[in-house]
Amino acid sequence: MSKPYQQQLVELARLIHPYTVNEGVNSTELPSLSLIRESDITEPIFRLNEASFCIVVQGQKEMLLGQERFQYGSGSYIVATMDLPVSGQVIEASPATPYLALKLEFTCSEILEIVQHTRLSPMSNDATRRAMYVSKTSPELLNAVIRLAQLLEGDAEDIFMLFPLFKKEILYRILKGPQGSALKQMAQEGSHTYRIRNVIEHMVTHISQPVRIEELAELANMSQASFHRHFKAVTAMSPLQFIKQLRLQEARRLLMSQAVDASEAAYQVGYESPSQFSREYSRLFGCPPMEDIKRLRGSMY
Incomplete structure (x- = not known):
């Protein structure tokens, strides 16, 4: 890690530190942005993880999706391209150097708008990607996150005018990143990932209703075999394992x-x-x- 890059992380920690007075998740005045602080190692926390980008500034965390583990620390970020039932555990933190992270939630329409108004080429419908991935934060992306965090010190007019622009730049740079294709797939109408996302939205909003695989496959416009294969490719779980976790x-x-x-x-x-x-x-x-x-x-x- 280069010295300028380390200085960027130190600056980001300085910006968000005053707004993480409570342990756990801290809401902010910036829409869809939250800050996370943990001063000690935590037990696994089970929750429904929204479509989001989360960058770790200090410390280290581990996320479990089905049986797949994602470990990420300072200077790395994790993306969830849709709602997913996960468990997460902070594995490196102390009172002197707490775990600090910045989380930005987004919607499918926000991703689609960027893809449609740039030269970012859509992916083939055949490229089914996992709905969660970890990547290293580029200096350009880190700069964009720092500019967003600086709005925490700004006034309401700054937030109103600049927050949408800075959020769009962050999403654009994630889409341009080495694994941005997973995010493009989520917003590409007709792709396998897009159809699985629609099924997951249905499962979340109809959680108490009986689950019939043939009906879910029909909703995805897939055969039952194809639906099961693509659902597991996206979520690391079978449909029945997924609904069990949700419930x-x-x-x-x-x-x-x-x-x-x-x-x-x-x-x-x-x-x-x-x-x-x-x-x-x-x-x-x-x-x-x-x-x-x-x-x-x-x-x-």
Whole structure:
């Protein structure tokens, strides 16, 4: 890592440090931008990861998508091209040098607008890419992120005028990056990735409804065999593994945030059998639902 590049990272850390007063995720005045701080190694955190770009400024993190691990640290970034159920764990952090990261969410329409108004060539429909990847941040991309972070110190007019421009530049440079084709595929209507993304949106919004692979394949305009193959290529999971992760993570959220018992949470996310729900919950999170929630609530204090 060159000295100028290191100085860029130090400057980015300086810019975001005053806005990460709380541990965990800190919202900002900039739309779709959040800042993350952890002063110690964390346990795995399960959540639905939105379509986003996240650059690590200090520390190191590991993300698990299905059985695929992504490890990234200072000067690297991770992109999720669509909503994905993941678990993430900070693996390098300390009070003196906390884990610091900047996360920028985006939409399919924002990507499509950039592709349509530049000379970035679309990818072949046959090139099915993983919906999550890690890459090294180029100096040009890092400069764009620093300019965006400087708006944290700006006024409302600066944010209104400049934030959309700086966000567009960041997305443009990601698209030009070595793995930008995965992002192009997400926005290219008719591509396998585009159709899988539409199915995932349907699964997220209809989480409690019965899952029928033939109906999902029809929604994707694919044969069942082709749908299963491309779904796993994009998400690193089969459709049934994916919906199970979605349901269990949503059930855990309900148990933490609402006064519901395990049976009610299971019903709300589409389980007909409370015993099956409890078994699968224990397999994913390490212990039965109410024991897990008690442990999580205890760790908050």
